[in-house]
Amino acid sequence: MINIAFNPNDLVTVLPELFLLGATCAILLIDLFLKQAQRNLTHVLSLLALAVTAWLVWSGSPAQATSAFNGMFVRDAVGTVLKLFILLTTALVYVYGRLYMRDRKLFVGELYLLLLFATLGMMLLVSAGSLVTVYLGLELLTLSSYALVALNRDSVMSSEAAIKYFVLGALASGLLLYGMSMLYGATGTLDLAQIHAAADFSVGGAHRNLLVFGLVFLVVGIAFKLGAVPFHMWLPDVYQGAPTAITLFIGTASKLAAFGMAWRLLEVAMGGLHAQWTLMLAILAAISLAVGNVVAIAQTNLKRMLAYSTISHVGFVLLGFVNATPAGYASAMFYMICYALMTAVAFGVILLLARAGFEAEEIVDFKGLNQRNPWYAGVMAIAMFSLAGVPPLFGFFAKLMVLKAVIDAGQMWLAIVAIVFAIVGLFYYLNVVKVMYFDEPAEKNALPLPADTGMRWVLSLNGLALIALGIGWGPLLDWCNQALLASSQFAR
Amino acid sequence: MTFPLICFYLFAAATTLAALAVILVRNPVHAALCLVLTFFSAACTWLLADAEFLAIVLVLVYVGAVMVLFLFVVMMLDVDIDPLREGFIRALPVGLLVAAVMLAEMLALIGVRVMDMPVTPDPAAAAGVSNTTWLASALFSQYLLPFEVAALILTVAIIAAIPLTLRHRTGVRMQNPGKQVLVRPQDRLRIVKMVATKPAATSGEAPTP
Numbered sequence: 001m002i003n004i005a006f007n008p009n010d011l012v013t014v015l016p017e018l019f020l021l022g023a024t025c026a027i028l029l030i031d032l033f034l035k036q037a038q039r040n041l042t043h044v045l046s047l048l049a050l051a052v053t054a055w056l057v058w059s060g061s062p063a064q065a066t067s068a069f070n071g072m073f074v075r076d077a078v079g080t081v082l083k084l085f086i087l088l089t090t091a092l093v094y095v096y097g098r099l100y101m102r103d104r105k106l107f108v109g110e111l112y113l114l115l116l117f118a119t120l121g122m123m124l125l126v127s128a129g130s131l132v133t134v135y136l137g138l139e140l141l142t143l144s145s146y147a148l149v150a151l152n153r154d155s156v157m158s159s160e161a162a163i164k165y166f167v168l169g170a171l172a173s174g175l176l177l178y179g180m181s182m183l184y185g186a187t188g189t190l191d192l193a194q195i196h197a198a199a200d201f202s203v204g205g206a207h208r209n210l211l212v213f214g215l216v217f218l219v220v221g222i223a224f225k226l227g228a229v230p231f232h233m234w235l236p237d238v239y240q241g242a243p244t245a246i247t248l249f250i251g252t253a254s255k256l257a258a259f260g261m262a263w264r265l266l267e268v269a270m271g272g273l274h275a276q277w278t279l280m281l282a283i284l285a286a287i288s289l290a291v292g293n294v295v296a297i298a299q300t301n302l303k304r305m306l307a308y309s310t311i312s313h314v315g316f317v318l319l320g321f322v323n324a325t326p327a328g329y330a331s332a333m334f335y336m337i338c339y340a341l342m343t344a345v346a347f348g349v350i351l352l353l354a355r356a357g358f359e360a361e362e363i364v365d366f367k368g369l370n371q372r373n374p375w376y377a378g379v380m381a382i383a384m385f386s387l388a389g390v391p392p393l394f395g396f397f398a399k400l401m402v403l404k405a406v407i408d409a410g411q412m413w414l415a416i417v418a419i420v421f422a423i424v425g426l427f428y429y430l431n432v433v434k435v436m437y438f439d440e441p442a443e444k445n446a447l448p449l450p451a452d453t454g455m456r457w458v459l460s461l462n463g464l465a466l467i468a469l470g471i472g473w474g475p476l477l478d479w480c481n482q483a484l485l486a487s488s489q490f491a492r
Numbered sequence: 493m494t495f496p497l498i499c500f501y502l503f504a505a506a507t508t509l510a511a512l513a514v515i516l517v518r519n520p521v522h523a524a525l526c527l528v529l530t531f532f533s534a535a536c537t538w539l540l541a542d543a544e545f546l547a548i549v550l551v552l553v554y555v556g557a558v559m560v561l562f563l564f565v566v567m568m569l570d571v572d573i574d575p576l577r578e579g580f581i582r583a584l585p586v587g588l589l590v591a592a593v594m595l596a597e598m599l600a601l602i603g604v605r606v607m608d609m610p611v612t613p614d615p616a617a618a619a620g621v622s623n624t625t626w627l628a629s630a631l632f633s634q635y636l637l638p639f640e641v642a643a644l645i646l647t648v649a650i651i652a653a654i655p656l657t658l659r660h661r662t663g664v665r666m667q668n669p670g671k672q673v674l675v676r677p678q679d680r681l682r683i684v685k686m687v688a689t690k691p692a693a694t695s696g697e698a699p700t701p
Contacts, residue, residue: 006633014637021644028651069637110655117648124641136641143645147652 013068013075016056016083017123023049024116031109039107043098046112047091050119054087065487067129071191074129077483078333082126082260085337089252089344090119095458096348097245099450103356106151106243114151115249118144122253126260131180131190131269134261135173138225141257142169145250149242161241168234172224179217183269186210192269201272215273218265219280225258226314229288239307244354244361247303248347251310252340259317259336263329266321267488274324278409281318286417288315293425303361305428306346309387312425313339319418320402323409326484331401334473334480338386338398342466345383348459349376352450363432368441376447377436379463386466388429389422393470401477500540507533520566528559542614545624 011018027049031042057080065076093115101107121140128134146169150162184190186207187198200206224231239247266277292312299305317339320332353360353369353376360366370377386395399422406415449456469476510529517523531554538547616626631639 006636070634072635072637108655110651113651114648117644117651120644130638132635132638133641136638136645140641140645140648143648143652147648147656150656153656 007068010068010073012060013062013066014073015060016053017120017127019056020049020053020116020120020123023052024113024120027116028109028113031112034109036107039109042109042112043094046116047094049116050087050091050094053123054084057083057087071129071193072133073124073127075127076487078260078263078487079123079127081333081337081479081483082256083123085340086119086122086126086253086256089256089340090115090249092344092348092458092462093245093249093253095455096248096344096351097243099452099455100245100351100354101243103354104152104243108151111148111151114144114148118148118249119253122257122260125257126264128261128264129192131183131192131195134192134264135177135180137257138176138261139173141254142173145169145246145254148246148249149238151246152243155241157241158243159241161238164234165238168224172221172231175217175224176221179214179221182210182214182217186214192264195269196271199270199272211270211273212276215270215277216280218270219277219284222258222262222265223284225261226255226317227311228284228314228318229291229311232288232291232311235311236304236307239310240301240304240361244303244347244351244359248344248351251306251343251347255310255314256336256340259333262321263333267324267329271324278322278324282322282411282414285315285318285322286414288312288318289418289421293421293428296425296428299428300363301361302350302363302366302432305363305432306343309425309428310339310343312421313387315421316399316402316418319406319414322411322414323405325405325408326488327481328405328409329488330477330480330484331398331405333484334477335398335402337476337480338394338469341462341469342383342386342395345379345459345463345466346387348455348462349380349383352376352455352459353447355448363435364442366432366436367439369436369447371441372443372445373447373449375460379460380436381433382463382466384429384432386470388426390426391470392467394466394473395470397470397473397477496540500537503533503536503540507537521563524559524563524566527562528555531555531559542616542623544622545627 023045027042027045030045031039034041061077061080062075065074067074094112098107101111118141121137121142121144123137124133125137125141128137146162146166149165150159152158180190183195183199187195189195189198199211200208201211202208205211220231224234227235238250242250266274270277288311292308292310292315296305296308296312299308313335317332317335320328320330320335322328323331350360353365358365366380369380382393386393389395389399391397399418403415403418406418507530510526510533513526514523514530517526531550535547535550535555538544538550615630616623619626621629
């Protein structure tokens with residue numbers, strides 16, 4: 001009577017996730033038997049697990065999008081691109097954060113395990129084919145993130161940030177679920193592609209009101225996870241309160257996953273209502289750009305400033321969504337990848353400067369960095385110029401593509417708003433550069449560099465990549481375009 | 493009006509009144525007990541909708557485990573209840589306003605469009621099996637992947653609890669049950685052979701241990 005249909009090919013489709021899960025469980029067991037001095041083994045094994053997972057994602061990437069487990073999981077080109085960059089940025093968190101966490105006595109096995117579980121959650125989220133998978137992937141990611149933010153439990157700031165993140169995150173998840181329940185009520189299915197097929201989006205359609213109501217809740221949930229104004233209140237506190245390595249994680253990898261979630265929910269499921277949600281996102285984008293860039297000027301704490309800068313960059317990503325075509329989403333995805341790489345450099349330099357008992361998170365801590373270490377001052381300057389969008393760096397071309405998408409969508413006013421506030425944003429990025437190059441350092445001696453040469457190499461390469469991708473951005477953009485074209489065809 | 497419908501209204505009214513009592517009664521223990529009643533009445537309405545498995549789980553998990561734990565904590569904390577009530581009247585207008593707005597919104601959402609809600613046929617009845625059977629087969633076939641991911645989330649909760657709560661205190665005297673079990677009689681007790689009949693030669697000399 002009970003007919004359990006099981007297709008062995010499903011396991012091949014989810015092979016990268018299965019491998020990551022198996023590796024995580026193995027690391028969980030191995031780490032139990034390690035002494036604190038041997039913890040580097042966990043570090044190496046975690047990096048190895050991420051690398052093999054990335055190879056499996058890349059090599060097993062199917063030419064056609066395939067779904068597994070009755071449509072719960074979809075493996076397509078968009079998922080592949082996002083997963084590769086999620087794995088890359090998580091690896092950067094490990095590399096940049098190791099010494100920082102060790103100095104703060106946070107170099108524990110749980111740090112690695114929670115990050116690996118969060119990565120698994122993100123991979124499921126960007127490959128979700130059903131509302132259930134979206135929600136569970138998101139919860140796996142956010143629950144791990146709450147614990148990671150609270151990891152430094154003796155710090156009052158960290159605990160406060162974690163509680164804020166938890167309460168507001170739970171509220172946002174609740175709103176998202178409420179929206180999902182309305183979609184289910186209107187269509188009778190949880191499958192994203194089937195929702196699009198079953199729903200009657202036409203004006204005067206049978207359940208249009210219910211769908212629009214559900215859409216509003218979905219947009220609120222997505223805006224919260226991305227950190228768009230007016231759902232951004234948690235972001236500055238969490239960025240400042242979390243250990244810097246964890247801030248790096250929240251600012252890079254989980255933002256890429258949030259993009260994936262937004263695309264799956266808005267385009268794959270609710271694409272027929274794009275006339276409604278492009279308007280909502282346009283408003284969110286405009287106020288995010290305004291609030292993020294203006295408030296960032298007043299910040300003296302670099303992590304807090306980067307939080308407001310995140311808000312403004314999220315505004316740019318949402319601009320890509322306003323042009324509800326594959327080209328528009330491709331520009332948004334390109335921007336998100338670019339943003340993740342730029343922020344990784346900025347937080348990497350903060351982590352490089354930090355020592356035991358010294359966070360290097362105030363802008364004045366960067367005074368005269370050029371006299372103390374010209375190379376890393378240069379790397380930080382590249383990150384700041386790129387975040388500001390100065391040509392010919394990576395950030396400039398990402399902004400250009402998004403602006404092109406907005407103008408193609410016929411929203412000239414949004415493009416003008418974006419340009420005006422990007423120019424306002426120049427001020428606070430260039431202020432950091434000015435502090436590094438023209439202010440007298442508080443201490444004259446050369447910067448004590450951490451012993452980890454691997455981290456210094458990776459950070460330098462990451463900085464140089466911003467220049468290299470600024471010159472050769474074409475292939476990456478083509479890749480994003482192709483991925484979105486291929487995946488959009490499947491979703492229809 | 494059929495008998496099930498009368499039952500539904502009775503259970504629904506009991507649920508609502510008990511939920512109101514949760515926030516209105518003065519004593520936290522009474523509030524917890526009212527919450528038990530709320531869960532129980534809700535479980536009854538689910539039974540009416542043929543969702544017997546969910547109803548039993550609600551009673552077993554929430555009433556049987558969660559609420560009992562909750563009652564334990566409330567009773568052990570010995571909460572001083574008067575200060576908790578102080579802000580109630582002051583916050584009441586705002587609370588009522590928020591509740592009224594939410595009620596209006598929900599009515600606008602549900603009441604106005606109630607007619608166009610699609611009624612999805614009960615899949616369990618269509619398959620000719622009981623609700624529990626259908627739920628089990630759906631959970632382990634169609635929803636296998638989400639089911640496993642939910643298990644992962646629980647694993648994360650356990651792992652996250654370790655770094656957040658485990659503290660290695662120094663200078664704490666603890667028992668080592670392993671060593672206690674392995675102890676032998678000769679480690680604790682030394683039997684000294686003494687001649688029983690020897691008369692005491694001198695008084696005041698300490699006996700040999």
